Amino acid sequence: MGAYRDLLRTPGVGRIIAAQLTARFPNGMMSLGLLLHVEHITGSYGAAGLVLAATSVGQAVAGPVTSRWMGVWGMRRVLTLTMLVCALAITAIALIAMPVPAYMAFGLLAGLATPPVQSAVRTIYPKMVNSRQLTPLFSLDASLQELIWVFAPVVITFVALQAGTTPALILVVAILLGGCTWFIASPELGRVRIPRSRRSIGKVLAKPPVLLGTVIGFLLIGACAAVEAGVVASFGHGGFEAGIILALFAVGSLAGGLSFGHLPIGPWAMARRMAIVTIGLVLTTVSLNAFWLGGTLVIAGIGIAPALAVIFAITSASVKFSDTAEAYGWIGTGQLIGAAAGSAIAGFLIDGMGPGGAYWAAAAFAAAGVLVSVVWARSFPDLRGRDASPLPDTEPVPTIT
Template sequence: MRSYLDLLKTPGVGRILAAQLTARFPFGMLSLAFLIHIEHAYGSYGAAGLVLGAMSIGQAIAGPLTSRLMGRWGMRLVISITMSICALAIVVMALVSLPIVALLIVGFIAGLSMPPIQPAVRTIYPKLVNSRQLTPLFSLDASAQEIIWVVGPVVATFVAIQVSSVAGILLAAVFLVGGGIWFVLLPEVGRVRIPRSKRKIGAVLKRPAVLLSTIVGFMLVAACASVEAGVVAAFGHGSSDSGWVLAIFAVGSLVGGLALGHVPIGPWALAGRMLIVTIGMGLASLSLNFWWLSATLFLAGVGIAPALAVLFGIVSASVRFSETAEAYGWVGTGQLIGAALGSAVAGFSIDHYGPTSAILAATGFALLGCIIPTLGRRWHPDLRGRDASPIPDTEPVMVVS
């Protein structure tokens, strides 16, 4: 814990962590708020899953594009434009009664314009701390972001049930705009300039570690999205129990991230952390009892933040600084496509086979997320005793002879 306290004392680290968590807090609210809102309005979890999937697909497409644009236009301009469009789309979805097709289109626009806070902050981190502190900072960040998933579902469920689902969605929009403005005004955001990448878009995926991180992130988030939908369906939109179970799930991730943050990242690190997630979700499928789900999903959560920290670390150590934002954009795209697929699969499974089927689907996604890094461990950088900072960009230097 002392190393984490030292990190927070480093100038800029605490405030950039707080600002980006506030700007990304809606991610912990919107899925549940829209799930409750759309299921209540249209009477179908499948319809809700499709809308959430459309949002995720839009964000997945935008991920590498908006991340790359930050190297051309700067972080502040890109984040400000996308934040404004996204907030407007979310408000329309909440306040305007639309047919499902129109709702899918607006949801896609909301996802397409989701501000690229995560790639931005991952790019800033190596400029805030020294190489020795970078891996613990990734772990602290992955753990701290679980606050989003601890508090977010509880807030969304409470507001949606006690006030209205519309109020829950509008509150998420307030966090999006307020946190986004705070983030873009930070001096650290203005000081870090991402060099323009000289390679074609998508070329960074040729780096094995980036491709591995993108695929495993896809599986991990698909599993989480399926579990979330299954838990909500198990307790119904009229109960706050789903919010509490998902909060406990996130607490497990927070605990795991802090506890395993200093464990050296070897070639088996990703497979080992995904194994924890797989076991926990597999056990969760055995019963829909509140306490059983809480205990087993806490166990599953213990592997999530450590797995994310490994993903961030091996990407950072494998790419040039000019490629970091795009690389994290692709990793985010993989995760968001996973969220779309996980939500859609879970929605249709629940409609046809019940909530347990969604948790079984989550277990399958997590198992694949364990098998893939096991088979591809030669692509997994061994960071034990190594610097996790991005590779410096170098150019030929003219000399006078």
């Protein structure tokens, strides 16, 4: 824990972590809040699913685009604009009764305008700490984001049940505005300027570590989404066991990130960490007993945050600084598509095989992540004793002859 104590003593690190977690907290509330609200208004989970799908499509499309815009117009301008548009779209859904296609349109707009806080903060991190601290910082970030997925669904569900779905969505808007404003006001956003990328959009995926990070992120988050579907199917939407088991899954990730995320990252680091996830998920297929699932998901969770830390570090070390925001945008898009794919496949298997099918899907996603990590191990950069900071942007300097 000494590495993390040193990190939090570094000027600005604790503040920027707290600000970005607050700004991203609505990400863990919005999907469930929209689901509850649209179902309450229309009486149809199918209609609510369509709105969620539109929102997810918007987020997936926007990730690389809005992240890249930060190198053109600056982080503060892009974050402010997207924050305001996203807040207005969610407010419209909360306050205006409309047909389902209109809800879908506003959901798409909210997704497209989701502020690229994650890309911004991970672009800033290398400028805040020295090279020795960067990998532990990525690990701490990946670990603490689990707090969002533990507490955000609980908060939005409690408010929706106690006060109604409209106040619940207004709370999402309030936290979005407050958290993003705090993050945007951080001095680091004024000190760090992302250079305009000279590459066309998408070219950053030609970097093997970025492509591997996107693919493995897709598989890892797909496994997590399948687990969530399986747990809900096993114990029902109202079962308290489901919440406890999913919280244990997140606690395992938090513990793994804090315990092992600071370890040096070599070419086989991803394979080892994904193997831990896979072992835990394979064990879930043995029994649907609540105690068994809780214990095995703690094991699986131990590898999640460390695996995410590897993704963030190899991405940072493999691209020019001007391309980092877009690279993280693509990784975020891969994770969003993985979440959708994992949920969909798990849903079909639950219908055909029962809840156990979801755990087999999760294990298959994770095992595919191990396979990719092993087959392409040589494409992972060796960061042991190496700086994980982005490559400097260089350009010709005119000389007088």
